[in-house]
Amino acid sequence: MSAFYHTKPSGLPRFGDVVSGFHNATLKLGAKLDRDFGDFDIAVTHPKYLVILTPCCSIEKTVMSLAPLIQLPHPVFKNPFFAEDPTRINRHVPAKKTLSPTQWEKLPVEDQQERMDKADGYVFIEFYVYQEHDLLLRYEIPHDKETRKTGHYMVNFKDICRVESKAIDRGNHSELAKLKILELSVQARKELRDKIAYYFARVPDEDQRELLPI
């Protein structure tokens, strides 16, 4: 087993921890938006696993951000580079490896060259993949007209929700510790921190132009 997870996890809640037992709520508004507040629904789900996405030092009293740990979209496995190790999605990838060899060969030469001119970079910028582990249930994905099993999961940075509980207390974490399943290694937590920082720190082109010094 690789060192993706901490072999001696602390009892403390940490950024990137896999936990269970938390409800997940999504506020859904109607198609017509209204300043006087239109229709809405609150969808509550009970994901088997969730990930703490509050930075370690900010897990204080009563509030924490979580996102559900979800199954990987199966097209990811069509690229042998990602199928061999889906956690490669968490790190910078050479341009040629971002697509399957078949997809790469179908690209026009100019497109290939343009991509090759770019430095190694992230793919699927809102995803961070969790390596399979005996404590995470394996599931089936389609594979060459059949199915194969995987235990890799991922978190989508667009799925972050907020929970409140008196049990969320870094000073008294005994309740929270009961729900903790896995803790990332220091290296894996650094990679999660780097990728989520990149996701939120991107500057849109139109802003970039205005921010340039005259």
Place this chain on the structure above:
Amino acid sequence: MPELEDRTDVLTDATGGEPLRFRDVVVPFDRFEIVVRLGPGDELLEIVEVRIRADFRSAEQRLRSARHHDVDEFYRE
């Protein structure tokens, strides 16, 4: 740092035997990177190198130099 680079090549036999196809795969392991050489059937031939994943840049420097490749359109379900 060439972090996730595969290298495919052929080992020629100096005695004139059949050349052996192999590929080197970089396996991240905590603070280390292990370069393993795999044969045609992905069998382990040897461990080529163990190196430290040393990145001496600060978090801000890493963030400034980060890029991404837009490939989502190729992976629609």
